[in-house]
Amino acid sequence: MDTEKSDKLVEETPHDPFPQLEGKSQDPWFNLQFDLQSSTEMPGITQIPPGIWNPNILYRGSENWLSRFAKDNEDEQKSNIRQEVLALFARWLKMQNVRILIGAGASFYVTGFIGSGLFGRVRKLLEGRSSELTLKAILAHASAPDKVGCHFEKFLSQLTAWRSLSEASQWPIDQMILDIPLKGIRGRQLRITKLSELLLDLERAITVVCNVDLPSSRFSAPDDRYHEWNITPHEALIAKLSARDPQQGRTKIFTTNYDTLIEQAMDRLGVMYCDGFSGTVARRFNPAAYDLDLYYPGEVTEGRVRRFDKVLHLYKLHGSINWRRSKFGTAGNPYGIVFDNRPLPREVDLLHGKSKNPASPDLERVLDKGEGLAILPTSGKYGETLAMPFSHMFRAFSQALREPQTVLMIIGYSGWDDHINQLIEDALTNPSFTCVIIDPNPSSWARRLCRADACGRVYCLGGHWGTFEFFALHVLPDLEVLRTELAIAQTLRDLQKSQNNKIWLKLQEGGGDGA
Structure with a gap:
């Protein structure tokens, strides 16, 4: 999970991609303001009520791509910009190889946090547990405890290093005495035990906070009255990506997020995806799964097969909430990564339960001792990516960016992970590589790259159309296949409703005596 933004320490509020507008402004593009100035420096972007980011920008390198519309008639400007931008992204979707990199910003409309918000949510889950006392004792050593959340990744890194140094008893530094006092915790061994307990609880809490459900939509709700969204942004993105010509390269999605929103969207749409695991009952990581493909069986007389269209490849670069890492591999699972099908508790349920039982053991069942998430957000994550199976996924990411006719769309990623940034920057040596950064308020890394x-x-797309919601629903070109899928879902609901009405009428005719 992309947990930190160096230049965005103030937590943003969730934005509504469909703010309540008046009159003719029902068009979602109506409130967008565009920067048409001929400039080589991106302007500052601010969020104003009702949650609109302005101005909207599109830079190509250091060139303001939108400045070409400055001389257009004012009434035609917005229409011309929309048509040209949609055409631009349609052309990119038709390239041979489409790659997507998704960061924490794409999950914000569901999780409600980016960066600093994670620590506050995690800390609340520790209330009433012994690890909370350890955390308070450690925060007493911070000059600004209230700002630790803005640097949660560094905080976890220091805790991990502290524990490692405290329990070190091997040469060459085998005589170091690290005796940092913690209130209420006496003795070196007890301190090591408490640090380990705290780190495990933090890992458990991160898992719970990232265990979120994709909002209901017309694809999931049994009735039109009960869905929150007509179609969620994740569903829109997946539908548009899976509708590409199957004879082109398979779309590959890379994400640093632990949540399963992408998988939930693919499941709703019936999209087949390769996530690096094989097996059914006991799923285990097998990188060879990425080398497989799906085809319709060909007729015997034809002697050929046809590629199945709705297939995507998903690479979770830092792991997932349902991945478990064990220190010991087996002959059948040499990488020590397994897929855990057990249901995880919800954050809201744990918080509600705490009001009755502060020492609720539910959090303890999230991870067993010796287990863990694949890669925690610490400074050591770069080193962990060098070990299998993550080294395989990062090699695949690098290779995917070096293939001919490749476009990479970066969504909700702030550029905080240097090991990922380096691969993207190295890909610029590929003469047929195009990089498109989508971010409502482009980070310093995005601005530097441009x-x-x-x-x-x-290219850098900033402003309100750079939010994941607006981008997925309105900037990526709409596809006929998406309308077809929605029509099918509506047909099935209507048929079910009709069947239920017939059953109800029959019961009424029979006098309601179903005994």
Whole structure:
């Protein structure tokens, strides 16, 4: 999970991609304001009520791509911009290889946090547990305890290093005495035990906070009255990506997020996906799964097969809430990564339960001792990516960016992970590589990448149309297949409703005596 933004320490509020507008402004593009100035420096972008980011920008390198519309008639400007931008993304979707990198910003409309918000949510889950006392004792050593959340990744890194140094008893530094006092915790061994307990509870709490459900939509709700969204942004993105010509390269999605929102959207849409696991009852990581493909069986007389269209590849670069890492591999699972099918508790349920039982053991059942998430958000995650199976996924990411006719769309990623940034920057040596950064308030990394681009192959989309919701629903070109899927879902609901009405009428005719 992309947990930290160096230049965005103030927590953002969830934005509504469909704010309540008046009159003709029902068009979602109506409130967008565009920066048309001929400039080589991106302007500052601010969020104003009712949650609209303005101005909206599209830079190609250090060139303001929208400045070409400055001389258009004011009434035609917005229409021309919309048509040209949709055409631009339609062209990119038709490239041979489409790659997507998704960060924490894409999950924000569901999780409600980016960066600093994670620590506050995690800390609340520890209330009433012994690990909370350890955490309070440690925070007493911070000059600004209230700002620790803004640097949660560094905080976890220091805790991990502290424990490692405290329990070190091997050469060459085998005589170090690390005796940092903690209130209420006496003795070196007890301190090590408490640090380990705290780190495990933090890992458990991160898992619970990231265990979120995709909002209901017309694809999931049994009745039109009960869904929150007509179609969720995740469903829109997956539907548009899976509708590409199957004869082109398979779309590959890379994400740093632990949540399963992408998988939930693919399941709702009936999209087949390769996530690196094989097996059914006991699923285990097997990178060879990415090398497989799906085809319709060909007729015997034809002697050929046809590629199945709705297939995507999913790479979870830092692991997932349903992955478990064990220190010991087996002959059947040499990587020590398994898929855990057990249901996880919900954050709201644990918080509700705490009001009755502060020492609720539900959090303890999230991870067993010796287990863990694949890669925790610490400074050591770069080293962990060098070990299998993550080294395989990062090699696949690098290779995917070096293939001919490739476009990478970066959504909700702030550029905080240097090991990922390096692979993206190295890909610029590929002459047929295009990089498109989508972010409502582009980070310093995105701005630097654009400024350094002298070839015009780095684009940056900022402002309200850079939010994941608006981008997935309105900027990526709409596809006929999406309308068809929605029509099918509506047909099935209507048929079910009709069948239920017939049963109810028969019961009424029979006098309601069903005995």
